[in-house]
Amino acid sequence: MADNPLKSVEAALAAMLEGITPLDGERLPCDQAAGRVLAESVTARLDVPGFDNSAMDGYALRAAEAGQVLPMIQRIAAGHPAAPLMPGGCARIFTGGEIPPGADCVVMQERTESRDTGIFIPEGIPVGDNIRRRGRDVAQGSQLLGAGLKLEAAALGQLAGQGITEVVVCKRPRVALLSTGDEIIDPGLPLAPGQIYNSNRAMLKRLLERFGAEMVMVESVPDDYAATCDILKQAAQCADVVISTGGVSVGEEDHVKAALEELGQLDLWRLAMRPGKPLALGRLPRDNGETRFVGLPGNPVSGFVGAWIFLRPLIGALLGCPALEALPRIRARTAFSTSNGIRRHYMRVALAFTEQGPVANAFRDQNSAVLSSCVEANALAVIPEQAEIAVGDEVECLWLVEA
């Protein structure tokens, strides 16, 4: 919008992500790699399955010999090698058992009858029936898993299925999380009048760890310019990303932005988003390069929304994980009405999946200081600038999933 003095979220995201490349890889045992992102793709060493095997407990035979009683001349349990099957006979076989050379189908035992002279096999068994072919799941030499994939249950199973015990994953982005404000007190300590407990830290730590970051510094910073400069310098040395909460607005006790401008560079400030308008993006120098800086507003909901919209893609880019870079979008009908001003509103909603399609239920109080609005939210409904939304209108929602 031409007369909107605030920067768009898209412009801010592009500025934040510009020049970011994934961090180096590190080799890890697979049993410590859950939730980590592959830095290198993995090639299959083996065919899976490694040999033709039975999908059922039953009998292996030549399909052409079905429709008669066949003597049972071999027994093949899973884990034991199969000898060739002589013509005119069948083999007792169990699920996962190796198909004996010569056999070309398996009949499940429920379809057979045991007779004195052998096993009666019904007619019309197709060649290949109930055989799981070698390499059907994975072919040796093919790409098993691609770089950038977050290792979750099935991928870990695929690695184990290859006998692989180590992988190269992207190093976790190191994050320094600074809570500014004289009024902010750690849970466990007594509260004096005017003070509040630090709710942002616990919330952001959890979100950042879910996104794949490692917390290397977690500090509280008083409302003091020199102290803010000191801690920013220290944080920039030990972290890939420095995140602060509070102190980015226009008050006299808001020192973060001034400290950032003094020490490094403020790339962007004041966004057309609600909540989160005073969010500040920039960079701080460190010995071998620079450290990204994200200054989240102090209001807890601004921090929550800012984390999903900015920190998730930032951590994703540092991890080389495309799935983390954009939240999945889903269209839903609103169970609420609202009218919006010049900032895009990210309303906290609980999506319900009804027979009529997804419905977005908004928490009654959408103020940026009301963290209750986030507790049961599973999506952010994106209300465009100046929009008038009536009950039942369709809006786009961002689904709050970690990857």
Ligand SMILES: Nc1nc2c(c(=O)[nH]1)N[C@H]1C(S)=C(S)[C@@H](COP(=O)(O)OP(=O)(O)OC[C@H]3O[C@@H](n4cnc5c(N)ncnc54)[C@H](O)[C@@H]3O)O[C@H]1N2
């Ligand atoms: N004159 C103006 N005042 C404000 C503006 C403005 O444009 N002009 N913007 C408002 C908006 S919007 C926001 S958002 C806030 C952001 O201010 P800051 O980022 O400077 O944050 P603080 O002032 O330090 O704190 C705001 C609020 O959040 C509480 N807070 C801070 N840290 C924590 C924490 N770790 N845990 C829980 N709560 C926290 C703090 O006590 C304040 O109540 O500025 C508006 N003002």
Ligand code: MOO
């Ligand atoms: O932009 Mo602020 O985060 O609405 O309260």
